[in-house]
Amino acid sequence: SQKIEQNSEALNIQEGKTATLTCNYTNYSPAYLQWYRQDPGRGPVFLLLIRENEKEKRKERLKVTFDTTLKQSLFHITASQPADSATYLCALVRGNQFYFGTGTSLTVIP
Amino acid sequence: DTEVTQTPKHLVMGMTNKKSLKCEQHMGHRAMYWYKQKAKKPPELMFVYSYEKLSINESVPSRFSPECPNSSLLNLHLHALQPEDSALYLCASSQEGLAGDLGTDTQYFGPGTRLTVL
Numbered sequence: 306s307q308k309i310e311q312n313s314e315a316l317n318i319q320e321g322k323t324a325t326l327t328c329n330y331t332n333y334s335p336a337y338l339q340w341y342r343q344d345p346g347r348g349p350v351f352l353l354l355i356r357e358n359e360k361e362k363r364k365e366r367l368k369v370t371f372d373t374t375l376k377q378s379l380f381h382i383t384a385s386q387p388a389d390s391a392t393y394l395c396a397l398v399r400g401n402q403f404y405f406g407t408g409t410s411l412t413v414i415p
Numbered sequence: 416d417t418e419v420t421q422t423p424k425h426l427v428m429g430m431t432n433k434k435s436l437k438c439e440q441h442m443g444h445r446a447m448y449w450y451k452q453k454a455k456k457p458p459e460l461m462f463v464y465s466y467e468k469l470s471i472n473e474s475v476p477s478r479f480s481p482e483c484p485n486s487s488l489l490n491l492h493l494h495a496l497q498p499e500d501s502a503l504y505l506c507a508s509s510q511e512g513l514a515g516d517l518g519t520d521t522q523y524f525g526p527g528t529r530l531t532v533l
Contacts, residue, residue, distance in 0.1 A: 314455075335518075336518050337517075337518030337519065339518075346503075346526070346527070346529075347524075347526050347527070348419070348505050348506075348507070348524025348525050348526055348527055349458065349505075349522075349524050350524070351521045351522060351523070354518065354519065354521075356518070394457055394458075398517050398518040399518075400517070401463075401470070401471060401517060403460055403517060404460075405457035405458050405459075406457060407456070407457055408455075408456075408457050
């Protein structure tokens with residue numbers, strides 16, 4: 306089965322810096338990779354998706370890259386703000402298989 | 416209206432009780448999902464309904480019984496649960512689900528029901 310790991314359980318960065326979160330997977334490459342944000346006690350909120358044949362996607366301060374050779378996706382938040390503090394989840398999709406990664410808790414320090 | 420609502424927000428039940436979780440969306444989505452999330456863990460997919468038919472059952476114990484009365488409603492019936500079933504139960508919906516392309520079909524999540532089994 307697919308194993309999905311996200312870098313360190315928790316990441317602390319200073320406001321204004323770029324946060325970089327990683328999502329590593331084993332086994333087969335997903336057709337799509339999605340990124341979600343989850344705040345405590347709430348459901349995940351979709352942010353971005355990237356296809357296996359795409360290298361990079363951007364949306365405002367967010368950037369996602371996808372390297373099928375390394376079996377890795379990177380999620381960047383530039384000019385980070387305290388409001389960006391949350392847990393970020395990657396999700397891998399292939400056919401009808403949908404799996405969330407372990408999540409990374411990001412804290413942006415003012 | 417891009418909201419998925421779930422009731423109740425909190426539920427405490429004994430192992431012999433029968434209860435139901437409810438989920439509703441009015442976005443015209445044809446796919447609905449149940450997830451289970453334990454503390455500090457990612458959501459785990461339990462069931463997927465696509466066009467009111469059960470499409471995916473991820474080897475969930477029979478003490479969890481899903482029901483989709485219509486395209487806007489999704490229930491999860493609970494019976495004879497165990498304490499280890501205590502978790503946040505999330506409902507989600509998407510435009511097409513398995514009828515379309517799951518990878519590009521954005522899921523909208525509800526706030527969840529916090530379930531405690533005593």
